[in-house]
Amino acid sequence: MSNPEQLRYSKEHEWVSPVEDGVATVGITEFAANALGDVVYAQLPEVGSTVTAGEACGELESTKSVSDLYAPVSGEVTEINEDVVNDPSLVNSAPFEAGWLFKVRVTSEPDDLLSADEYAAHTAD
Amino acid sequence: MSSTDAPRLRRTPLDALHRSLGATMTDFAGWEMPLRYGSEREEHLAVRTRAGLFDLSHMGEITVTGPQAVALLNYALVGNIATVGPGRARYTMICRADGGILDDLIVYRTGEHEYLVVANASNAQAVLDALTERAAGFDAEVRDDRDAYALLAVQGPEALAVLKPLTDADLDGLKYYAALSGTVAGVPALIARTGYTGEDGFELFVAPGDAERLWQALTEAGAPAGLVPCGLSCRDTLRLEAGMPLYGNELSTALTPFDAGFGRVVKFDKEGDFVGREALLAAAERVAAEPSRVLVGLVAQGRRVPRAGYSVVADGKVIGEVTSGAPSPTLGKPIAMAYVDAAYAAPGTTGVAVDIRGSHEPYEVVALPFYKRQK
Structure with missing residues (x-):
């Protein structure tokens, strides 16, 4: 399993893209998707709502469980991935690409986001 | 380490x-x-x-042999094992003296005087202990074959x-x-x-x-x-x-087979006494007179998945509890089994919801099973 180098990662297994024009894309990692199993329902934050780093902002349901989705950064949600809402299995098939979850206009980010290597070490424990 | x-x-x-x-x-x-x-x-x-x-x-195998193997099983279990022919199998249950379900079982007749009892992994020891204890006085041997x-x-x-x-x-x-x-x-x-x-x-x-x-x-x-x-x-x-119960979800020691909707596995007309008989007769009468909660199927109208332990609500009050829930790959929507008050148990009942972490999601009551194969 390889974690893209250009992304940064939370210990709660979300990834966040480099900020472009103030906006970053957020998703969950392949590690998290594998741990969840088939995702069948994604409740994403509403566009226009404010999310806070480290706090729950939605949930992902799989066959066996439901997991909170944590915001890896703080800011205003500008877009959600409607494709994932309609077909949550994208989270399993392409967690770093077509399975992205939402975009956020970043107001602040925690200083403990992990690099790809650090995240790989975190999940190897 | x-x-x-x-x-x-x-x-x-x-x-x-x-x-x-x-x-x-x-x-x-x-x-x-x-x-x-x-x-x-x-x-x-x-x-x-x-x-x-x-x-x-992981399933728990227990072999019962001897001239009185069938007499022992008829005493220890609620079904009539005497009607199981050689080479046939029977779905049955083992109950406590108070009628509570200890486990659901499949009993295979593997010989003239030999039976293989298959218990759930979680209950195998309890079933083995109960059979061993109930075997006192019977010319039959109860053997732990879990490792065999x-x-x-x-x-x-x-x-x-x-x-x-x-x-x-x-x-x-x-x-x-x-x-x-x-x-x-x-x-x-x-x-x-x-x-x-x-x-x-x-x-x-x-x-x-x-x-x-x-x-x-x-x-x-x-x-x-x-x-x-x-x-x-x-x-x-x-x-x-397939609407099949899982011990620990739909079945437990707190329920008799009648409460769980499986009264048909209890055979009062078999020869001899059996453990739980008196309590089960009372349970059968009680449930026939005034059914308490009834095991039903629920099908979601939305996409959020009910889980075991979630409340079923209607008319502003809690009317039941989900025992098993999952997204159904065959139906393409969430389904659940739940015990609900008899007044809400009829298939087609609407206005029923499952409390999914605070949000009341609409569900419809349906007859079990959700899926039946075409033969």
Whole structure:
């Protein structure tokens, strides 16, 4: 399993893209998707709502469980991935690409986001 | 490595094989079992449309033999085992004296005076203890055979075609809920036409040392038919769609078979007394006079998934509780089994909701099972 180098990662297994024009894309990692199993329902934050780093902002349901989705950064949600809402299995098939979850206009980010290597070490424990 | 106080989990004879297949393992009833190998949805659909291969070696086998084996079983269990012919099987339950369900079981008659009792892994010790205690005074032996068997299951519409080339046993003549001794891929096996998926299929009881060879032979023989290894996750959604109860979810010591809607397995007209008889007679009368809660099916109108323990609500009050819930791969929407007040139990009842973490999601009451195979 390889974690893209250009992304940064939370210990709660979300990834966040480099900020472009103030906006970053957020998703969950392949590690998290594998741990969840088939995702069948994604409740994403509403566009226009404010999310806070480290706090729950939605949930992902799989066959066996439901997991909170944590915001890896703080800011205003500008877009959600409607494709994932309609077909949550994208989270399993392409967690770093077509399975992205939402975009956020970043107001602040925690200083403990992990690099790809650090995240790989975190999940190897 | 640090030592821990956690009890050591048991592993099946196929443990290394599961890991080599990349299975996600899970703790289940004291065992480390494969939860899924890839997508549990794909595994589920494989069993519904083709075939799936399961390791069920955690199930608890108990052999009962002797001239009074049948008398003992009739005393210890709620069913009438005297009507089980040689080579046939019976779904039944074992209850406490107060009528509470200790476990649900399948009893195979494997000889004139020999029966194989298969208990749930979580209850195997309790069932063994109860049978042993109840055997006092009977000319019968109760033997713990949990380590004597590995159990593999081939389930799905292609199960017969997969198994047939591997055995000389007369599978076509083997009826549902029947079993015979034979050889499969050179491995001596008790071949049973039983399962927990709602599909046609077979369960193969074999020596633990033969399990891996049999698994490999079945994998190879099943490949052209699309057979895939299947974990406990899809086993649970398959049995839920088929409306089959799971001990610990739909069944417990707090319920009698009548409360659980399985009163039909209790046979009062059999010869002799049996453990729980008096309490079960009272339970039958009580439920007939005024049914308390009734086990029903629920189908979601939305997409949020109900889980065991969630409240069922209607008319502003709690009217029941979900016992099992999952997204149904076959129906394409969430389903659940739940105990609800009798007034809300009729199929077609609407206005019922499940409290999913504070949000009341609409559900419709339906008759069980959710899925029935076309024969």
